[in-house]
Amino acid sequence: MRIALASCALVGCAYQPGSFxxxxxxxxxxxxxxxxxxxxxERRADLSLGPVLGYQFANRCDRATVVDLGAAVVVxxxxxxxxxxxRPYDPRIELHPVTLDGRNVGAEALAYPSDxxxxxxxxxxxxxxxxxxxxxxxxxxxxxRVGSVP
Numbered sequence: 001m002r003i004a005l006a007s008c009a010l011v012g013c014a015y016q017p018g019s020f021x022x023x024x025x026x027x028x029x030x031x032x033x034x035x036x037x038x039x040x041x042e043r044r045a046d047l048s049l050g051p052v053l054g055y056q057f058a059n060r061c062d063r064a065t066v067v068d069l070g071a072a073v074v075v076x077x078x079x080x081x082x083x084x085x086x087r088p089y090d091p092r093i094e095l096h097p098v099t100l101d102g103r104n105v106g107a108e109a110l111a112y113p114s115d116x117x118x119x120x121x122x123x124x125x126x127x128x129x130x131x132x133x134x135x136x137x138x139x140x141x142x143x144x145r146v147g148s149v150p
Contacts, residue, residue: 014103017060022105027056030137032125036061037100039125043139049089050114051076051121051141055107057128062102066129069108070095073127073134076118086112086121117141 013023020027020040029042038060044052053074059065074086088095088110100106112121122138 015058015060015105020056020058022058027058029054029056030139032135032137033060034126034135035129035131036063036065036102037067037129039128041123041125041137041139043121043141044109046117046141047111050086050112051118052109052111053121053123053139054109055128056105057100057107058105059100059102064099064101066097067100067106068097068128068130069110071097071127071130073124074112075122076112076114077120077122078114078116078118084114084118086114086118089113 015022018033018038020031020038027040029040031038031040033039036059038058040056042054044054046052055069057067070088070090074088076084076086078084089112118141120138120140122136125135125137126132127134
């Protein structure tokens with residue numbers, strides 16, 4: 001897994017703070033600002049190994065900021081109502097903090113392995129940039145999207 005970073009310098013533009021959009025592409029999902037990071041997160045269709053979160057992000061500041069999707073605190077709630085800490089699927093150990101230059105954007109989708117279906121998944125958006133207090137975003141699976149996980 002590699003974080004896809006798009007450089008506005010290549011196309012002659014800069015991200016406009018708070019716009020949650022990049023030329024010809026609006027950010028989808030729940031939007032939140034944490035420090036210098038504008039972040040949009042959506043729950044995508046679950047894979048057989050577990051739920052998937054899609055991330056789109058942009059640095060609203062002129063200085064660099066850290067984005068650490070591997071350190072994101074993600075919790076799933078199973079059908080019995082129990083909370084389960086989820087870690088991203090990263091078999092090659094590629095997830096690590098990255099520095100996102102000022103006014104640049106990026107995107108990534110991460111699967112979170114689970115041995116059972118997760119009707120709800122919550123993310124502490126502040127943990128993506130190592131900030132406090134927590135900023136919880138929760139996502140229910142769309143009808144028909146939560147299947148049994150082998």
